[in-house]
Amino acid sequence: MAELFHRKIERSSIGFAIAIVAAASVGGIIEIAPLFTIDGTVEEAPDMRVYTPLELAGRNIYVREGCYACHSQMIRTLQDEVERYGPYSLAVESKYDRPMQWGSKRTGPDLARIGGKYSDFWHVAHLMNPRDVVPESNMPAYAYLARTPLNLNDLSQHLAVQQTLGVPYTDEMVENAARDAYGQAVPDTDFASGVSERYGEATQVRAFDGVATQVTEMDALVAYLQVLGRLTTAAYQNTAAPELPPEPVE
Structure with a gap:
């Protein structure tokens, strides 16, 4: 039939x-x-902050290099997931992600709470040659990021696009995007203070790749990784540890 x-x-x-x-x-x-x-369905997070220009650039590099193909950024509500990675992911934590990086493929571990878990030095060493840190890793090396200067010239355009999509970047943030990205990675300059003024005192300002004389793509990617799970404390409100993990050691 x-x-x-x-x-x-x-x-x-x-x-x-x-x-x-x-x-x-x-x-x-x-x-x-x-x-x-x-x-x-999206939770309230009054303390939610936006990505700085340097962190946003790092996120763009993360997407460009296809990191999402092997790493998810979504901790499920299962007990073993929470015990391994930390509080389960909330929708509000990705409200400023275009596109979001939740994913489902885990060749490598979930990165939703990676911010502050390891030092900048660990991340740089891991990206330079993953086998030096995790002998069994099958992750490719990204040493060239440390040799590649970050393009600061188009950061204002990136922020402007995010602004049109509803991310609450101010016109001042858009205008100062390049200066703020430089100041966040090169702290001993006049630009560094502007980063904290526009993005808050909790903003991490330091030479993420260990070199304080230039801004590289390694700076941007490490800055992005170090802020994952730290844009808001919303996921920690109903846990035994309501505060974010401590700041990483440089």
Whole structure:
């Protein structure tokens, strides 16, 4: 009976087209309908802060290098996940991510709470040659990031695009994006104070790659990794450890 139905509908181009539209509509409604309740499902996080220009640049490098293909940024509510990685991920923690990096593939560990877990030196050594830190790692080396100067010229444009998407960057932040990125990675300059003024005193300002004379892509990526899970304390509010992990040792 089903075979006869398929033969009949496949011989009618109009009927077949209508069936395709109907099937696609059902799937579309299932995906779109939850968006109408998004305001009720995203948690409140009054202390949520935005990425600094340097951290945003690091995030762009993270996406460019395909890190998301092997690392998720979503800790599930399962007990073993929480015990291994920390408090489970909340939707609000990714509210400023375009696109979000939740993912599901874990060739490597989840990175949602990696910020502050290891020192800058550890991250640099790991990115230079992962086997030096984790002998069994199959992660490729990214030593060239330490030799590649970060392009500061287009950071204002990146912030401006995020601003149009609803991320609360001010016009002052957009205008000073290049200076703030430089100041965050080269702390002994006049630009460093502006970073804390615009992004808060908790902003990490230091030479992330260990070299305080230039800003490299390594600086940006390490700055991004060190802030993962630290943009808000919302995930820690209902746990036994309501505070963020301590600042990493440089």
